[in-house]
Amino acid sequence: MILPVIDMKSKKNSDAKIRANNKYSAAHYDRINMALPKGSRKLIDYCARQQGESVNRYVCRAVLERVRRDIQKESTASQEFFDLF
Numbered sequence: 656m657i658l659p660v661i662d663m664k665s666k667k668n669s670d671a672k673i674r675a676n677n678k679y680s681a682a683h684y685d686r687i688n689m690a691l692p693k694g695s696r697k698l699i700d701y702c703a704r705q706q707g708e709s710v711n712r713y714v715c716r717a718v719l720e721r722v723r724r725d726i727q728k729e730s731t732a733s734q735e736f737f738d739l740f
Contacts, residue, residue: 689714 668676691699696710703713 699713700710703710706713708716
């Protein structure tokens with residue numbers, strides 16, 4: 656079997672760049688995998704576009720707003736964390 660030769664000019668990112676990006680992401684972000692009812696993504700995408708946001712940003716903001724409300728019900732939470740968003 657002959658493997659194709661990959662021209663580095665046609666490859667978008669080098670392996671080193673991909674590794675660096677993955678390392679940065681692992682150190683700075685938490686990931687959550689969500690399962691939504693069929694059709695939900697289209698609705699969320701529409702709402703995000705209406706707000707001028709990406710789907711990721713829209714969902715993060717919505718979740719963090721809910722977390723803020725829930726925590727404020729329980730105690731006087733520090734605003735410093737939420738002011739980042």
